[in-house]
Amino acid sequence: MATRIDGDLSRNIARDPTRIPNHSLFLSILSPRSSPGMIRVSDFGLHEKGSDCCCNVLSTCLFFVNMQECSLNCFTFLSFVVRLVVHCLKVFNSLDTMDDVIDLTGDGGVVKKIITRAKAGALAPSEDLPMVDVHYEGTLAETGEVFDTTHEDNSVFSFELGKGTVIQAWDIALKTMKVGEVAKITCKPEYAYGSAGSPPDIPPNATLIFEVELLSCRPRKGSSLGSASEERARLEELKKQRELAAAVKEEEKKKREEAKAAAAARIQAKLEAKKGQGKGKGKAK
Template identity: 80%
Template sequence: MPKGRRLKIDNIQTCCDESPFNSKVMAETIDLTGDGGVLKTVVRKAKDDAISPSDSLPLVDVHYEGTLAENGEVFDTTHEDNSIFSFEVGQGAVIKAWDIALRTMKVGEIAKITCRPEYAYGSPGSPPEIPANATLIFEVELLACKPRKGSSLGSVSDEKARLEELKKQRELAAATKEEEKKKREEAKAAAAARVQAKLDAKKGKGKGKGK
């Protein structure tokens, strides 16, 4: 992950005052790995119908802030320059904890992720910002999930628009088909009426001759 300038904060449970991640009410903490290595706490829930990273939507955009659990020091943040960090989930582009945690998040969700060294930078650390065997705390906001570049989907919004257009085309085709069916039935009824009129006319003439 990219490295940023260090900032000092007083409370490791929240980020700096300007951060949108400030939250005094924390939800239940979930052990994502079963060994306490990656803990996740939802700070802000996403909408129920929000999407999550998947094999078809592996590219994600996030805002985040990382602190050292030992002293609450911010070692990296996207909020200083309001930048967006993008990567592909599950490809080892980030630490293990992120690959694990991001798959459980939905777009719009903000979560606090606590990761032990074996799921972060391990015994080497990442000097000078991250010391050896450091437990890290991240607060991450998932902004978007997208397909890989070159995918025929283009984007989630494009796919929704495509499906909506397809739905409209199907509805139009169904309406056209129904209209054509109605016209055929009307033409058939008109033809039958003409035949019946001719038969009635012949019957009328026959009666006249027999008088």
């Protein structure tokens, strides 16, 4: 039997696909109990995931597609489809980023956007694992200028959470991260350096953006002083290893250049010798 809907209702839905007065009717039409050839919302893998708006929009679209007869004219239907596609794109884009952007303070003072998620089961900082190692790059939100980074010399910055040794935004954000996670942390002045700034690199009342990678978290060793001494020793050892590796690399590069120059000299000598032999033959004739 052909299915019809009221013309006014269809035109209202075409103008705004999210306004569906009888959502249960559409879902019942599209339920798994429907005829085998009928498209269902479950075909899109939405089920309980996503938003009610997505279900509403898709239900309406599929309802129109599966109807054998409809009072909508061609122009109205095309208008509906265009509006539907635009709306779905907006909804899906917002859903993709919704879970990855978190307002950690509730006032927009510290906002974290996850760039790379940690692997399942990754460790996270805690009272038992307060020591953290990070890579980071800090930029001024207003100008995009980089004012600090560990990437230039591939160094590691280490500190203990909750001790006030870093800006408040870091203490707040790092507690929410897991090892292997990379996040962009945007912090307003009140959670960073405030009205004083940190001359000469950070002006007063500056909003800062940090891209932070949590490399590891570990337990505190001994007293704070002992931990600091051990950390300095560890960083010094890492620095020596990097310098040694750089020296070896430079020496290998120098040897390659010398070998290349020697090979070029030998080739040049052979060419000169051949030229000399050619001139001698010409004189003999």
